[in-house]
Amino acid sequence: MRTVGCVVFDGVRAFDYAVIGEVFAAHRTSRGGLPAFDLRVCGPEGTRVRLGGGLERVPDAGLADLLHCDLVIVPGMEDPSAGFDPALLDALRAAHARGVPIASLCAGAFVLAAAGLLDGRKATTHWYVAARLAERYPAVVVDPDVLFTGDGAVWTSAGVAAGIDLCLHLVREAHGQQAAAGIARAMVTAPFRAGGQAQFIPSPVPDASGDDPLAAVRAAVLAELDHPWTVAGMARLALMAERTFARRFRGTTGVPPLRWLLEQRVLHAQRLLEETDLPVDDIAVRSGFGSAVSLRPAFTRRVGVAPRDYRRTYQGRRPT
Incomplete structure (x- = not known):
């Protein structure tokens, strides 16, 4: 796994976008024996995208570039009840059909579900919106307790910090425990967290x-x-x-x-x-x-x- 596509569109959560950039940051991972990734921010070509928190980003490449990635990651969005651009859903379907692994962070699971990529699959999202995902997409087997889940082709994670857990897991799957641990050390975070997100529900x-x-x-x-x-x-x-x-x-x-x-x-x-x-x-x-x-x-x-x-x-x- 070398080329990672981060999908951006209006309403993407700035934290999730930053997590992907931090885990797969070329300025850090190209040094110290860590794997070097080519991170491509893909979205509507030539269009300025409005992220959460008032940030803006012009994508590096268009949605068609997702076909040439080794991994595609969809960040969560501020409002999971919003509609999604048909061009985005088509691009995800095309990448999946070509065999590109696709992952989502937090409420990004709603995008994968809208594209039909979670039908019949076990999936998770932030515990706060898990019931909404199950109600809106009954063909998805929603597990609100795990930090992340997947079958190698499609992955989903719970909210916020669980996005880091999934990204590090994907690094571990492709490059081994040592690489994931090295990136985790640079981020001052745990390379693996035991337990599920049930521990984070208000208590x-x-x-x-x-x-x-x-x-x-x-x-x-x-x-x-x-x-x-x-x-x-x-x-x-x-x-x-x-x-x-x-x-x-x-x-x-x-x-x-x-x-x-x-x-x-x-x-x-x-x-x-x-x-x-x-x-x-x-x-x-x-x-x-x-x-x-x-x-x-x-x-x-x-x-x-x-x-x-x-x-x-x-x-x-x-x-x-």
Whole structure:
């Protein structure tokens, strides 16, 4: 994946537009061993587009240029109930028919749905407008809980920061964990967030004042992933009762402690598979799974391929 097309039209959210520009920014990714992308802002040719927040942008290329991209991304818009230019929908259909992967951020899912690209597919959008998407496009299988979802051909993400999650995932799919982590470090953000967007639906905000014992626990666990951690053991580190710890941990991270632990162990195994020649059994032990037999099903459920297949694909892979 090298050429990325960012679609712009009147009403596009400036934040989503900026996310795409930041993740695939040529001025940064062309240095430090990160993949170099050719980001093309595509829209109505020769027309000044009005973005949200009073910003304006003249597209670099017309909609027809989407056919020549390796990936097309549609940002969200300020008003998802607005109509869409038939020329835009036709251009997306043509790119999809040619096999170009297409992604949307936030309410950009409404554009893909209007083009018919989400019919029969699982999709997501910002939780605030998820019910509206399902009502307006009943052929779409709307999942309001996930941060992003897709099948390789079409991707959708939840709102705001979830757009970063999806863009980094697309980088990871094409160029490996190391490339996505490098871009995430440059953006000062997490390369992967566990949990779904249900954790962001309005709920009491935990008090962040003073020391956070849960942060210390997470740091201790990450430092010794090969330790046989239990919820009871983590709760003792936090000086909390087990049920209190589990409740507060989920309120802070959005996922139960053991699910978070499993995600971190799989991520550590991914890094070791990419960056070392250690046998899979050793990687399993260092990641806290104990053996390759235990690692394999957890890894396959999370990543989609078995550890050995993942290593064949990504080991030593350098951004191209």
